[in-house]
Amino acid sequence: MAIRNPGDLPALLRPGQRLIGLDLGTKTIGLALSDPGLRVASPIGTIRRTKFSADIRELAAAMRDRGVGALVLGLPLNMDGSTGPAVQRVRQFATLLLQQTELIDLLGGEPEITFWDERLSTSAVTRLMIDADMTRKRRAEVVDRMAAAYILQGALDALGYRG
Numbered sequence: 001m002a003i004r005n006p007g008d009l010p011a012l013l014r015p016g017q018r019l020i021g022l023d024l025g026t027k028t029i030g031l032a033l034s035d036p037g038l039r040v041a042s043p044i045g046t047i048r049r050t051k052f053s054a055d056i057r058e059l060a061a062a063m064r065d066r067g068v069g070a071l072v073l074g075l076p077l078n079m080d081g082s083t084g085p086a087v088q089r090v091r092q093f094a095t096l097l098l099q100q101t102e103l104i105d106l107l108g109g110e111p112e113i114t115f116w117d118e119r120l121s122t123s124a125v126t127r128l129m130i131d132a133d134m135t136r137k138r139r140a141e142v143v144d145r146m147a148a149a150y151i152l153q154g155a156l157d158a159l160g161y162r163g
Contacts, residue, residue, distance in 0.1 A: 002098060002110040006155050009070050010038060012112050017069030020062065021152025023118065023144050024073060024090050029055065030144030032152040033066055038159055041152035043145035052096065060102045071097070071111055074118030074151040090115070116155040121147045 004012070009019065016036045023030035029047040034040065044066075047058045062068070073094055076086040094113050097103060103111050125146040129139045 003094060003113045003115070004070075006072070006114045006116060006158055009072075009112060009114060010159060013038075013069040016067060018067055019070050019072055019152060019155070020066070020068045021072045021116075021148045021155070022059075022074065023121065023148040023151055024093055025049070025144060028144045029059070030146070030148035031059075031062055032145060032149035033068070034152060034156055036067075038156055041149045041156055043142065043149040046144050056097070056100050056102060060100075060106055063103070064106050069107065069112065071113045072116050072152050072155045073113060074121060074148070075115040077117055077119050079119060114155070116151050118147070118151045121150045121154075125150050 013019075018036055019034040019038065021030075021032040021034075021041060023032075027049055029049060030043070031045045031047065032041045033044045035042075045062070047055055047062075049055055063071075073090055075090055076084075078084055094115070097113060098110050122143060125143055126139060129143070129146070134142075
């Protein structure tokens with residue numbers, strides 16, 4: 001299995017490859033992309049969830065078009081750090097990703113995947129958007145991709161501190 005610790009990813013990426021961050025919801029998947037230097041996360045879009053195979057095709061296209069070498073999945077731990085059904089769904093999604101031949105062909109092998117604690121990511125992003133006086137409608141349109149960027153930025157910040 002290619003599920004790694006976040007600190008392992010930079011050594012596994014080819015020069016210039018990026019990370020993609022995912023905020024997995026039941027209705028949508030928020031997407032964020034790192035810069036090639038693995039320092040800054042930017043929100044790039046949302047996949048409206050339908051069938052798993054269709055979701056994976058959209059994700060594969062986003063990865064192919066942007067030179068992605070690994071994925072960072074938000075892990076929705078409970079506030080006390082325990083796991084629940086939402087964590088199980090994310091881990092199952094990751095396991096299924098590792099079996100997708102389209103992604104395997106695209107990346108030249110199993111995708112490298114890591115998890116990042118996403119507790120309060122949506123709440124934090126929503127607070128920032130409210131403070132920025134963003135309308136409720138606009139917040140609903142962008143919250144998932146912004147949460148993905150928040151998750152990915154947390155992982156990137158941790159990588160930067162390691163040197």
